[in-house]
Amino acid sequence: MDLEYGPEYDAFREELRSFLEKHGDRAPDGQGRAARPSSEAVEWQKLLIEHGYTARTIPKEYGGYGAQPDILQSRIIAEEFSRAGLPGGLSNQGISMLVPTLLELGSEEQKRRWIEPTLKGETVWCQGYSEPGAGSDLAALKTSAHVENGDFVINGQKIWTSTAKQSDMIFCLVRTEPDAPKHGGISYLIFSMDTPGIEVRPLKTMTGHAEFNETFFTDVRVPMDQIVGQRGQGWYVANATLGHERGMLGDPDALENRFQALVKLMQEERVGQGRAIDNPVLRDRLAALQAEVAAMKYNGMRILSDNLKGDPGGMAKLIVKLQSCELAHQISALAIDASGEMGILYHGSDREREGGAWQWNYMFQLGLIIGGGTAQIQKNIIAERGLDMPREPRLAKPAPAEQAAAVTARQKQGAA
Amino acid sequence: MDFGLSQDQQMLRDAVSRCLADNCPLDHVRECAEGEASFSDKVQSALNELGIAGMMVPEKHGGLGMTLLDAAVVAEQLGYAVAPVPFLSSHVLAPIALAQAGSEQQQSEWLPKIANGEARIGVAIAETIEARDGAGISAENGKLTGTALFALDFTGADAYLVADTAGRLHLVPADAAGLERRPLTTIDRTRSVGELRFEQVAVQPLADDGGAGAARLRDAGRVILAADSLGAGQAMIEKAVDYAGQREQFGRIIGSFQAVKHMCAEMAARHEPCRSLVWYAAHAFDAAPEEAALAACHAKSHTGEVYRFVARTSTEVHGGMGFTDLLGLHYWFKRIGFDRQVLGGPEAVRAEAAALQGWDRAA
Numbered sequence: 001m002d003l004e005y006g007p008e009y010d011a012f013r014e015e016l017r018s019f020l021e022k023h024g025d026r027a028p029d030g031q032g033r034a035a036r037p038s039s040e041a042v043e044w045q046k047l048l049i050e051h052g053y054t055a056r057t058i059p060k061e062y063g064g065y066g067a068q069p070d071i072l073q074s075r076i077i078a079e080e081f082s083r084a085g086l087p088g089g090l091s092n093q094g095i096s097m098l099v100p101t102l103l104e105l106g107s108e109e110q111k112r113r114w115i116e117p118t119l120k121g122e123t124v125w126c127q128g129y130s131e132p133g134a135g136s137d138l139a140a141l142k143t144s145a146h147v148e149n150g151d152f153v154i155n156g157q158k159i160w161t162s163t164a165k166q167s168d169m170i171f172c173l174v175r176t177e178p179d180a181p182k183h184g185g186i187s188y189l190i191f192s193m194d195t196p197g198i199e200v201r202p203l204k205t206m207t208g209h210a211e212f213n214e215t216f217f218t219d220v221r222v223p224m225d226q227i228v229g230q231r232g233q234g235w236y237v238a239n240a241t242l243g244h245e246r247g248m249l250g251d252p253d254a255l256e257n258r259f260q261a262l263v264k265l266m267q268e269e270r271v272g273q274g275r276a277i278d279n280p281v282l283r284d285r286l287a288a289l290q291a292e293v294a295a296m297k298y299n300g301m302r303i304l305s306d307n308l309k310g311d312p313g314g315m316a317k318l319i320v321k322l323q324s325c326e327l328a329h330q331i332s333a334l335a336i337d338a339s340g341e342m343g344i345l346y347h348g349s350d351r352e353r354e355g356g357a358w359q360w361n362y363m364f365q366l367g368l369i370i371g372g373g374t375a376q377i378q379k380n381i382i383a384e385r386g387l388d389m390p391r392e393p394r395l396a397k398p399a400p401a402e403q404a405a406a407v408t409a410r411q412k413q414g415a416a
Numbered sequence: 417m418d419f420g421l422s423q424d425q426q427m428l429r430d431a432v433s434r435c436l437a438d439n440c441p442l443d444h445v446r447e448c449a450e451g452e453a454s455f456s457d458k459v460q461s462a463l464n465e466l467g468i469a470g471m472m473v474p475e476k477h478g479g480l481g482m483t484l485l486d487a488a489v490v491a492e493q494l495g496y497a498v499a500p501v502p503f504l505s506s507h508v509l510a511p512i513a514l515a516q517a518g519s520e521q522q523q524s525e526w527l528p529k530i531a532n533g534e535a536r537i538g539v540a541i542a543e544t545i546e547a548r549d550g551a552g553i554s555a556e557n558g559k560l561t562g563t564a565l566f567a568l569d570f571t572g573a574d575a576y577l578v579a580d581t582a583g584r585l586h587l588v589p590a591d592a593a594g595l596e597r598r599p600l601t602t603i604d605r606t607r608s609v610g611e612l613r614f615e616q617v618a619v620q621p622l623a624d625d626g627g628a629g630a631a632r633l634r635d636a637g638r639v640i641l642a643a644d645s646l647g648a649g650q651a652m653i654e655k656a657v658d659y660a661g662q663r664e665q666f667g668r669i670i671g672s673f674q675a676v677k678h679m680c681a682e683m684a685a686r687h688e689p690c691r692s693l694v695w696y697a698a699h700a701f702d703a704a705p706e707e708a709a710l711a712a713c714h715a716k717s718h719t720g721e722v723y724r725f726v727a728r729t730s731t732e733v734h735g736g737m738g739f740t741d742l743l744g745l746h747y748w749f750k751r752i753g754f755d756r757q758v759l760g761g762p763e764a765v766r767a768e769a770a771a772l773q774g775w776d777r778a779a
Binding site: 263275376 | 417418419420421422485653657660661668669671672673674677678680681682684685686688689690691692693695696699703711713714715717718721762763766767769770775776778
């Protein structure tokens with residue numbers, strides 16, 4: 001057990017700390033939820049790229065900083081921004097999902113065209129994966145693209161397209177080979193959201209806000225070279241990015257910050273002559289959550305160590321999405337309970353606490369438990385991949401080709 | 417940076433695991449648990465050959481001077497095998513206490529004998545956490561009076577380390593005049609606890625450290641109990657997965673039913689982070705004393721909750737068979753039940769965790 005990063009990393013950390021001290025006042029406020037980064041946020045992003053505190057390992061020729069991947073440096077960057085309470089580099093779907101995909105599977109031209117403006121926050125992307133009939137069973141997607149005069153012509157509907165209204169571009173899964181087996185008939189297309197035939201309708205959720213949209217495609221024409229990977233290979237292309245999304249949802253620093261905010265709330269919230277935290281039952285729940293947050297923090301350190309040794313992480317990693325999302329939800333639940341009747345104030349009410357953020361989080365985190373691979377899908381993955389338990393028998397026997405494709409796809413999905 | 421076990425610790429784990437696989441099969445556990453003596457001399461001597469008895473004894477007294485993380489690695493394997501040996505108090509807590517606050521004479525008399533497996537020492541500190549049934553020990557003029565409950569590793573101990581109400585530790589030979597010993601019978605027959613009744617018993621106190629020594633024993637004990645549950649829980653999850661992979665109903669392996677599969681996944685998902693939590697708590701005890709008490713509280717309380725869930729869920733996955741004595745699954749269930757209650761149940765420990773951070777006091 002050695003929790004020291006070593007002197008060369010201490011120097012890196014010191015450098016970063018003085019950078020944050022010197023430039024911290026240039027950081028934008030409330031950047032987290034804005035789909036379209038403000039000009040302030042774009043400037044901050046450029047400054048961070050220039051110093052290598054975001055897009056660190058993206059090659060220089062594509063607009064990144066061009067450093068060699070170093071897990072501990074990445075970890076230190078996350079730790080120090082979190083510690084300073086400052087926003088780190090942008091993390092929208094373009095940056096976290098499309099850029100890694102293009103780096104891995106995009107053509108040289110696509111890399112040069114798209115990565116740099118995406119990193120700089122100038123080009124904003126949305127993701128067109130889920131459909132009303134294709135959620136957990138994503139490969140059942142039906143949005144079609146047939147070829148006509150050298151274009152793909154797209155018809156169908158996507159759902160859960162967050163930031164679709166603010167996005168310049170979409171990366172989208174469509175069925176290009178209707179006669180191919182389920183997983184083998186999909187292609188990964190990238191196109192402008194200004195293309196004629198696209199209609200975006202806000203999807204209002206239980207939070208009262210429209211964090212997502214439904215996106216409709218009617219005869220949307222996309223040149224055939226706007227495909228990433230080969231025709232029919234979209235499922236495998238997409239799985240590279242699904243892995244990145246899952247990694248994104250388990251952030252131990254975020255849990256720790258939410259927990260500290262909860263402690264502060266319970267110490268400050270007055271109940272009669274005392275404080276919410278003076279209630280021993282609430283305090284007991286708080287201590288229980290603290291132990292869970294600690295467990296996930298050390299689990300994260302263990303994964304980090306495993307990664308340093310070139311080990312992908314095994315069970316410790318498989319459980320992160322399930323456990324972290326649930327824990328975040330429980331932290332919000334306790335904040336609401338500790339606030340008593342004040343906990344239900346919302347919609348900008350008088351006496352509302354923190355802009356209704358705890359209620360919003362409580363509801364939105366339920367969305368995160370469902371999204372990005374539902375808790376039930378996560379449990380299937382843990383059981384089948386982590387514990388090697390048998391699969392659910394299929395209702396009808398699929399064609400051997402389809403079966404083989406599905407197995408490979410699942411293996412890829414689990415490995416990601 | 418390496419958050420995990422060193423190569424030496426992995427070798428230690430594998431050696432103890434092999435030793436217990438060879439010497440401590442379930443049939444042997446059953447013999448011990450159903451017989452009069454709850455401890456197995458056979459398992460203990462096999463472990464002694466690996467140096468386990470003296471692992472926490474300083475080298476100058478004939479031990480190996482190892483760390484609590486090393487001991488947690490061993491405890492996990494003991495829990496995995498539900499091994500009936502007096503590890504916690506005789507081979508972890510007593511050497512820590514004696515090395516820390518024992519007189520030179522106490523150290524030279526007892527530590528070498530602990531290290532070579534000749535002596536066993538029980539530890540009675542339950543009342544420093546919660547006094548039940550009016551128990552408690554008062555110390556006056558070098559003499560103890562009162563009752564200490566749940567003395568750990570009770571049976572066959574040559575001496576006991578006992579905490580008085582001020583938290584000071586005293587060493588008492590088992591045959592001291594005025595000491596009456598009465599065993600307590602718990603659900604877990606692989607462990608031994610008992611009651612010590614003192615009537616003006618002359619004792620040798622350890623150094624007066626204002627209760628710090630007893631507090632440190634609580635921390636160490638909690639980590640070891642958490643590690644024991646970690647191992648017992650690991651075994652219960654493996655058994656559930658194995659059983660679900662063999663048992664057929666409705667023409668299917670029951671492990672292919674999501675209802676069953678998800679029970680196993682939930683166990684694994686809650687179990688896995690506990691491993692890191694326990695490792696960290698042990699490491700904090702060894703290397704970050706200012707964090708040790710809180711980390712031990714977290715490890716103890718959280719594993720108490722997680723493994724209660726694992727114990728009942730694994731039993732349910734086994735269906736009716738899990739409920740019988742035939743499979744012996746209940747030995748792990750009860751081991752986990754013991755670990756949860758001893759040295760503070762989750763609620764008591766969380767109250768301590770809150771107090772350690774000043775949550776119970778207005779600013």
